[in-house]
Amino acid sequence: MPLRVRAWILGVGIAAIFPLLILLLYSPPDGGQRAELAQFLGRFHPLAVHFPVALLLLVLVLEGAALARQSWDLRQSAGFVLGLATVAAIGSAWLGWLLAWSGGYEGSLVSRHMWGGVSLAAASLACWGLYGWKRSVYAAALLATAGLMIWTSDQGGKLTHGDTFLTEHLPRPLRRWLGGQRPSEVDPSSFYAMRVQPIFEDKCVLCHNAGKFKGKLRLDSYEHVMRGGKDGLVIHPGEPGKSELFRRVTLAPDNKDFMPAEGKAALSGAETKIIEVWIAAGATTHIAETAIQGLPPSSRENAVSPPLTADYRPQLKEITALETSLGVRLVPRSQNPTDGLILRTVSAPERCTDASLAQLAPVANLIVDAELARTRVTDKGMQAIANFSNLRFLDLSNTAVTSAGVKELMKLEKLESLNLTQTRVAHTTAAELQAKPSMKRLYLFETH
Numbered sequence: 228m229p230l231r232v233r234a235w236i237l238g239v240g241i242a243a244i245f246p247l248l249i250l251l252l253y254s255p256p257d258g259g260q261r262a263e264l265a266q267f268l269g270r271f272h273p274l275a276v277h278f279p280v281a282l283l284l285l286v287l288v289l290e291g292a293a294l295a296r297q298s299w300d301l302r303q304s305a306g307f308v309l310g311l312a313t314v315a316a317i318g319s320a321w322l323g324w325l326l327a328w329s330g331g332y333e334g335s336l337v338s339r340h341m342w343g344g345v346s347l348a349a350a351s352l353a354c355w356g357l358y359g360w361k362r363s364v365y366a367a368a369l370l371a372t373a374g375l376m377i378w379t380s381d382q383g384g385k386l387t388h389g390d391t392f393l394t395e396h397l398p399r400p401l402r403r404w405l406g407g408q409r410p411s412e413v414d415p416s417s418f419y420a421m422r423v424q425p426i427f428e429d430k431c432v433l434c435h436n437a438g439k440f441k442g443k444l445r446l447d448s449y450e451h452v453m454r455g456g457k458d459g460l461v462i463h464p465g466e467p468g469k470s471e472l473f474r475r476v477t478l479a480p481d482n483k484d485f486m487p488a489e490g491k492a493a494l495s496g497a498e499t500k501i502i503e504v505w506i507a508a509g510a511t512t513h514i515a516e517t518a519i520q521g522l523p524p525s526s527r528e529n530a531v532s533p534p535l536t537a538d539y540r541p542q543l544k545e546i547t548a549l550e551t552s553l554g555v556r557l558v559p560r561s562q563n564p565t566d567g568l569i570l571r572t573v574s575a576p577e578r579c580t581d582a583s584l585a586q587l588a589p590v591a592n593l594i595v596d597a598e599l600a601r602t603r604v605t606d607k608g609m610q611a612i613a614n615f616s617n618l619r620f621l622d623l624s625n626t627a628v629t630s631a632g633v634k635e636l637m638k639l640e641k642l643e644s645l646n647l648t649q650t651r652v653a654h655t656t657a658a659e660l661q662a663k664p665s666m667k668r669l670y671l672f673e674t675h
């Protein structure tokens with residue numbers, strides 16, 4: 228390539244990087260969210276960054292091979308790929324700035340990653356400029372650029388996955404050797420884990436996490452909560468009144484320091500109470516029983532609900548046999564074996580007929596949810612369904628069922644959701660269903 232063309236291209240490269248440098252200096256990401264289009268484009272950054280990474284590594288491979296085989300062709304390819312890598316690095320840096328500036332990012336990790344990215348674009352361009360000039364200088368610059376790339380990628384990875392992502396499952400001896408410590412885990416049955424952290428997860432972590440630590444504060448783990456933010460500790464054990472975190476959540480909602488910020492849903496009275504009690508009791512992970520007395524019970528503890536059905540596991544063989552012979556699926560609703568089964572027919576709705584429903588009699592009591600849309604079931608099949616005594620959800624949309632069949636369903640005491648979209652059910656029957664005490668949702672789109 229003639230020297231003049233080279234210089235010209237270099238000039239274009241510099242012209243593409245320089246304005247970005249100015250933006251980084253004068254308009255760094257401040258945590259604000261703005262400019263829809265910028266956010267849209269910015270979100271391509273995590274995708275785009277893979278190009279410069281892969282291409283730069285390819286340059287190293289090509290140069291290595293060229294050296295080993297003394298091949299002029301390979302060396303030329305390396306120069307070309309380096310050019311591509313530089314273009315990709317500049318493009319990614321721009322997308323990165325758009326993402327950070329418009330998408331609500333701030334903090335030192337973001338800044339480091341950003342400066343890394345721009346420097347990498349500049350370094351790639353410099354390598355390209357040096358290519359074909361002094362080999363030794365070029366080689367040194369290329370290696371330094373690769374190092375910079377690895378560091379920058381690592382910062383970016385920490386941004387998206389958290390700073391312990393790579394080391395979290397490092398084998399223990401290796402970790403000891405590297406001196407790394409796994410962040411100590413809080414006992415999941417402790418008061419903090421059961422009652423306090425869920426509040427932060429629900430209302431605060433959105434802005435106070437590894438990527439977006441507004442006010443330099445993270446609230447995604449006990450350690451981070453206790454470490455505090457830009458103004459130091461936010462929890463003073465034993466003294467809710469002196470604790471910045473408690474002060475912020477109890478201010479008047481129109482105060483500029485009020486948390487959660489930006490009009491996000493405020494803490495409920497019960498939630499502030501839990502935080503107050505926890506801080507007053509010393510803000511340790513486990514707190515004394517006596518401190519908890521008088522707190523409203525946690526919704527999680529209340530959530531222990533009675534079994535919906537018998538345990539399905541003893542009938543597993545029968546269930547599998549029915550699945551194969553009828554072409555339906557009988558899927559557990561949750562990990563809890565007494566939450567019942569879902570009857571699914573979507574993979575072959577036309578195979579499911581009144582006869583199939585009759586054959587499900589041995590497991591009738593286990594079915595809580597029956598998805599029968601677009602199947603060939605008719606009014607006759609509803610007699611079989613009427614024996615599904617634990618049935619709560621039933622979808623009959625797009626079937627031939629009419630009012631005569633639907634009347635059978637009145638016997639289902641627990642039925643709470645019934646979808647009759649596109650069936651020929653009459654409005655009088657609909658009114659009867661509506662009056663049924665257990666019924667919560669009745670779907671009647673495109674019916675009479």
Ligand code: HEC
Binds near residue numbers: 431457458491
């Ligand atoms: C919509 C984003 C957002 C949410 C949600 C949010 N915060 Fe904040 N928070 C911020 C910002 C921005 C700052 C820094 C500005 C400031 O100090 O007011 C901050 C600062 C703080 C600080 C001060 C840190 C220090 O050292 O100065 C505390 C404490 C805090 N938040 C607690 C909370 C708690 C508790 C919640 C959940 C109930 C929460 N925040 C939810 C955005 C948010």
